[in-house]
Amino acid sequence: MLRCRSLCDLLLVFILAGCSNVPTSPQTNATTVTVQEVKSIINNSEDELGLVFQSWQGVPYQLGGNSKTGVDCSAFVQIAFRDVWQIPLPRTTHSQSQTGRQVKYNSAQRGDLVFFKTSRTTNHVGIYLGNKKFMHASTSKGVMISRIDNPYWASKFWQFRRIMSPPNVN
Numbered sequence: 001m002l003r004c005r006s007l008c009d010l011l012l013v014f015i016l017a018g019c020s021n022v023p024t025s026p027q028t029n030a031t032t033v034t035v036q037e038v039k040s041i042i043n044n045s046e047d048e049l050g051l052v053f054q055s056w057q058g059v060p061y062q063l064g065g066n067s068k069t070g071v072d073c074s075a076f077v078q079i080a081f082r083d084v085w086q087i088p089l090p091r092t093t094h095s096q097s098q099t100g101r102q103v104k105y106n107s108a109q110r111g112d113l114v115f116f117k118t119s120r121t122t123n124h125v126g127i128y129l130g131n132k133k134f135m136h137a138s139t140s141k142g143v144m145i146s147r148i149d150n151p152y153w154a155s156k157f158w159q160f161r162r163i164m165s166p167p168n169v170n
Contacts, residue, residue, distance in 0.1 A: 033133060033144075033145045033146060033147055048083075048084040049080065049084055049110070049111070049127065049129060049135070052079075052080045052083050052084055053135045053143070053145065056068065056071070056076065056079075056080075056143040057143055057144070058142050058143060058144075059071050059076075059137070059142050059143045060142040061073075061137050061138060061139045061140070061141075061142050066078075066079065071137050071142075071143065072137055073093060073124050073125050073126065073136050073137040073138075074090075074091060074092055074093040074096055074125055075091065075137075076135075076136065076137040076143060077089065077096060077113060077125050077126065077127055077136075078090070078091060078096075080127055080135075081127075081163065085111075085164065087163060087164065089163065093115070093123045093124065093125045094123065096113060096115075096125055096161075097113075097115050097123060097125070097158075097159070097161065099113075099161065099163060100113070100161040100162050100163040100164070101161065101162055102159050102160065102161055102162075103160045103161065103162045104160070105157075105160065107160075108128050108160040109128070109130070109162070110128060110129055110130040111127065111128065111162075111163075111164070112127075112128045112160045112161060112162050112163075113125055113126070113127060113128070113160065113161045113162075113163060114126050114127070114128045114134050114148060114157075114159075114160050115157075115158040115159045115160070115161065116153060116156040116157055116158055117156055117158045118156050123158065124136065124156070126146070128148070128160065129145065132147050132148045132149045133145055133146070133147055133148070134146060134147075134148055
């Protein structure tokens, strides 16, 4: 009985340690986007995607939302494509995932759409910025930039789609 209790106590310690969100070292993980990386994207006045991101950064996620009071992922992508390239996109992630042509992971370019299967019935979309970064409307943090090689996103990756051949994607 004592051995079983000790085993249960040890298991509880491992579970609590694994759920702890206190970092044991500074955030230097290569799968997170640093403040400097975000600043380099939004401080380039010739980068139209960066300007769109800057104007929407931090807007909260709202399912079905399409304004700066709340936006979902497909509306954010739709608005960005309209504002940067004057290209109309469908409103839903499902319809967007069937637009353009699929491109291989290693062939992805800035401006391609990146899709994730976040559950059996739910998909997520963002705009690829290059260098393994994409901008999107996150359900937890609103409009933000994330890394595609972050373990969460890497495990959910589905496809890239090219809406246009971006000769002037800056």
